Amino acid sequence: MKNLQPSIPPTEKKTKSELQAAVERLAPFHHAIDLPYGLSTYVPTASRQDRERTRMQNLIDHAWPSILSACGGSLAGKRVLDVACNCGGFSVHAARAGASYVLGIDIDPHYIEQANLVKEAVDLHNLDFQQLDLMELDPSKHGAFDLVLFFGILYHLENPVLSLKRISALASNVLAVDTTLMKVPIINRILDRWPMWHMRRVAGVDSAASNITTSRWRPEEFCQFSPNSRAVISLLEYSGFTDIERLKPTVTGLEKRYYNGRRATFIAIKNRGSYPGIRLAHRSR
Numbered sequence: 001m002k003n004l005q006p007s008i009p010p011t012e013k014k015t016k017s018e019l020q021a022a023v024e025r026l027a028p029f030h031h032a033i034d035l036p037y038g039l040s041t042y043v044p045t046a047s048r049q050d051r052e053r054t055r056m057q058n059l060i061d062h063a064w065p066s067i068l069s070a071c072g073g074s075l076a077g078k079r080v081l082d083v084a085c086n087c088g089g090f091s092v093h094a095a096r097a098g099a100s101y102v103l104g105i106d107i108d109p110h111y112i113e114q115a116n117l118v119k120e121a122v123d124l125h126n127l128d129f130q131q132l133d134l135m136e137l138d139p140s141k142h143g144a145f146d147l148v149l150f151f152g153i154l155y156h157l158e159n160p161v162l163s164l165k166r167i168s169a170l171a172s173n174v175l176a177v178d179t180t181l182m183k184v185p186i187i188n189r190i191l192d193r194w195p196m197w198h199m200r201r202v203a204g205v206d207s208a209a210s211n212i213t214t215s216r217w218r219p220e221e222f223c224q225f226s227p228n229s230r231a232v233i234s235l236l237e238y239s240g241f242t243d244i245e246r247l248k249p250t251v252t253g254l255e256k257r258y259y260n261g262r263r264a265t266f267i268a269i270k271n272r273g274s275y276p277g278i279r280l281a282h283r284s285r
């Protein structure tokens with residue numbers, strides 16, 4: 001029988017030394033991603049902060065089992081959106097976990113260049129990266145996503161409420177938010193009863209900055225807002241999510257900020273009917 005498949009030329013694979021040179025040229029990377037030939041995006045000599053080594057594994061250990069469970073136990077056949085994907089570590093993880101399609105978007109072209117190098121090296125065809133401001137995401141163009149990852153971005157936004165409403169319009173079921181929280185010494189427990197946002201003016205960065213692996217899109221002074229836990233829950237409810245849980249850091253070896261309350265991960269669900277077995281701590285409707 002005649003083969004009707006179009007003949008697709010095999011992708012030119014980089015040799016080990018070519019891949020290593022490309023990784024070194026684009027380093028530092030914010031996520032340590034395993035690459036072919038036993039290579040990694042983590043280049044110790046180029047690293048600016050230890051978080052580049054720990055960030056990805058930390059969040060996977062801490063949050064991934066709960067994310068999977070909120071998605072009904074598996075990502076098979078699911079569409080995943082990774083907002084502010086940076087070099088794409090979580091997108092790759094979702095694609096490797098069997099998602100049917102993963103879209104990672106980031107505002108900064110350098111991070112998308114890193115992500116595309118990773119995509120080419122790991123050879124995953126269910127994965128796409130686009131340079132995009134999250135405010136440009138549009139359900140009529142990009143479709144709906146079963147799972148949206150919203151990691152390390154909420155507290156960077158000048159318009160967090162509007163941004164989350166936009167994101168919610170693309171999220172059909174599960175949203176996972178990992179964020180820095182507002183923390184006021186001693187009285188934090190009292191303040192946590194009310195939804196509050198702490199405003200901070202943050203200096204722009206230049207190429208010598210130690211946080212260049214995540215902040216290079218921000219050359220000018222920036223205004224950002226860190227929420228307390230109640231504000232995150234309230235914002236998620238306002239944006240249309242009905243079942244919300246702040247994950248407890250139950251595993252050992254996470255960055256200190258997850259244990260001292262400066263950082264937390266939330267899982268939020270809407271259209272809960274898809275997974276009636278799921279029970280999250282906070283149920284608004």
Ligand SMILES: C[S@@+](CC[C@H](N)C(=O)[O-])C[C@H]1O[C@@H](n2cnc3c(N)ncnc32)[C@H](O)[C@@H]1O
Pocket residue numbers: 030055083084085086087105106107108111132133134135150151152153156178214215217
């Ligand atoms: C702290 S990093 C978080 C990276 C990754 N999600 C993680 O949690 O490890 C923040 C990322 O947000 C991206 N970013 C900032 N503003 C954005 C926007 N408006 N739209 C899309 N990406 C944005 C930055 O380029 C950067 O890669």
